[in-house]
Amino acid sequence: MSLFAFTKTVLGSMVSKPATRMYPFEVREAFPGTRGSIAIEIEKCIYCTLCARKCPTSAIVVNKAARSWEIDRLRCISCRACVEACPKDCLSQLTSYSPAVAIKGGKDFFHHPAPKVAAAPGAAPAQG
Numbered sequence: 339m340s341l342f343a344f345t346k347t348v349l350g351s352m353v354s355k356p357a358t359r360m361y362p363f364e365v366r367e368a369f370p371g372t373r374g375s376i377a378i379e380i381e382k383c384i385y386c387t388l389c390a391r392k393c394p395t396s397a398i399v400v401n402k403a404a405r406s407w408e409i410d411r412l413r414c415i416s417c418r419a420c421v422e423a424c425p426k427d428c429l430s431q432l433t434s435y436s437p438a439v440a441i442k443g444g445k446d447f448f449h450h451p452a453p454k455v456a457a458a459p460g461a462a463p464a465q466g
């Protein structure tokens with residue numbers, strides 16, 4: 339490349355707009371159907387554990403007794419198996435990705451309190 343062509347390329351690059359986006363300040367809109375992170379509507383969950391059993395990477399842990407559902411986002415490979423397995427349609431796949439994390443093993447934890455059960459007439463009040 340001649341010096342003239344080189345200088346022209348350098349000057350052209352200096353005055354033209356950048357070829358890449360200023361991520362993370364400018365985020366590209368996701369394409370439809372992008373396999374992003376898994377979301378849950380925890381109030382619809384019946385803690386049947388089907389999603390956890392179908393997950394090929396054991397990213398989901400369901401605790402029926404504690405009424406909790408958690409996902410390790412670093413284990414998830416966005417295969418969508420859990421979404422398709424859920425009988426209550428409470429799982430969905432977003433088109434956005436999970437935010438970056440610095441610590442391995444962090445989990446997103448969801449918990450839905452047990453519904454209040456009316457006490458039977460004459461029953462002793464609950465302790466605790």
Ligand code: SF4
Nearest residue numbers: 393414415417418420
């Ligand atoms: S999308 Fe796949 S890997 Fe991720 S939690 Fe669901 S089943 Fe597991």
Ligand code: SF4
Nearest residue numbers: 383384386387389424
């Ligand atoms: S399959 Fe659906 S209803 Fe069952 S535990 Fe998973 S999220 Fe909850």
